[in-house]
Amino acid sequence: MEDTLHPTYLKSSSLLTSHWAGTNLFFRFQNQEKSRSRWGVSSTRGQIHHIEIVVSDLKKSSEFYGNLLAWLGYRRILDEKEEAGWSLENRSIYLSQGKDRFVHHGYHRKRVGLNHIAFVADSKGLVDTFYKDYLLPKKVPVLYGGPRERPEYTRGYYSVYFEDPDRLKLELAYVPR
Secondary structure, three states: EEEEOOOOOOOOOOOOOOEEEEEEEEOOOEEEEOOOOOOOOOEEEOOOEEEEEEEOOHHHHHHHHHHHHHHHHEEEEEOOOEEEEEEEEOEEEEEEEHHHHHHHOOOOOOOOOOEEEEEEEEHHHHHHHHEEEEEEEEOOOOOEEEEEEEEOOOOEEEEEEEOOOOOEEEEEOOOOO
């Protein structure tokens, strides 16, 4: 079995899927056999390999993402002076230190670019556990009042939004199949 990303097949061991909804990018990484094109040929074309996030303070962000991603099952694969990285099932998230001339502008999700990154939870209970046992004790800024149903997205959608040290919006979401 090979680790691949395919938006059609969802497995309970998945942590992260991909689809575009406006400016919101949502990922689900999953462990499954190679995806098949409409002609039946194995293909990995178009699948997300990695994400790189430029941060204003690598030390602070690396600690934040290191704890978060470890909680989600990622392992650290890179720890350098100006870069850090984590991997889960051959999908990676990297941080790189922003250049001084750019970081003073700061991040804002309403500007052109990425709005947020959503990680998939296997259940509503996992979202609640993450909120109570991870976000609150670590005093991570939680948005929109905490975990709740979001029927405006899809039936049964349940998530919590929170921010990284640069105020990039993140989400842990349960999405029923």
